[in-house]
Amino acid sequence: MVLSLAWMNAGNAGYCIGGSQAMIRLIQDKIAILGGRIRFRAKAERVLVEKDTAVGVQLTTGEALPADWVISAADGHATIFEMLGGRYIDAAIRKRYDEKATFASYLQVSLGIALDLSDQPPMLARILGSPLEIDPGTETNHVSFRFFNFDPTFAPAGRTAVTSILPTRNFAYWTDLRRDNFAEYQVQKKRVADAIIAVLDKRVPGVRDAIEVVDVSTPASVIRYTGNWKGSQEGWLVEPGSSFRLLPNTLPGLDHFMMVGQWVMPGGGLPSGPISARPVVKAICKHDRVPFDLHREHSTTPAATGV
Secondary structure (H helix, E strand, O other): OHHHHHHHHOOOOOOOOOOHHHHHHHHHHHHHHOOOEEOOOOOEEEEEEEOOEEEEEEEOOOOEEEOOOEEEOOOHHHHHHHHOOOOOOOHHHHHHHHHOOEOOEEEEEEEEEOOOOOOOOOEEEEEEEEEEEEEOOEEEEEEEEEEOOOOOOOOOOOOEEEEEEEEEOOHHHHHHHHHHOHHHHHHHHHHHHHHHHHHHHHHOOOHHHHEEEEEEEOHHHHHHHHOOHHHOOOOEOOOOOOOOOOOOOOOOOOEOEEEOOOOOOOOOOOOHHHHHHHHHHHHHHHHHOOOOOOOOOOOOOOOOEEO
């Protein structure tokens, strides 16, 4: 908390109006300017390797995309143990994935409310009179809310988006329930949403009647949409004394392959992507004897493809 406040005070951190999409669109536009192309709705299934050198990726459709370099910003566990079949690991990597702590997974209850709510604080925590059971083995005695009344892009005028995040490490319960009993899965999602709405209605009387949209994401949703190992929010936890040092971004014995994102930068979050990607791009530029120029606007090389 102290570090976050210090970064914000120094102008080195903040909130992007428009959320993460605002930053993503800037990156997307920059890639297009530089001659790159992004393939959306294209899931990578395997990293193609020849003579211990990454030469491309294969999609779930079977299509193979050749590459001079492969950079994985995907889930670390899936990349190492599935896309590469666990062939390029050492004792340190095995120990990390066997023992290192990750952020918990979570349920998120999102509400679209036909009220202004500009009088509410952006973030609010409520202590509960009795614990709320999130799932078997997981209870909480407080609930937090985020009122997006400070971001006009999240809802039309006079309306407000509100979210509540409920951490849980019992990701297996939600993934198994969705797979084995989808009807009960929906019942449990509604139970949690109703409990959260009841807490909010005590804070803002009458808010229940003004709710127009309810959406509940579970650890099963997180895994389906992001592939994050264990449905983790932000990858590795920052351990005491470890600071925010980057973990190795290469794999032993594999050339022309590097990793970026929250599985090489403990602490995770959106900033871990660009922060960990910069040294990777610099290293590739150095290897290929290409100037690392942040202000270059146009590419004279063939278009690259990102998946």
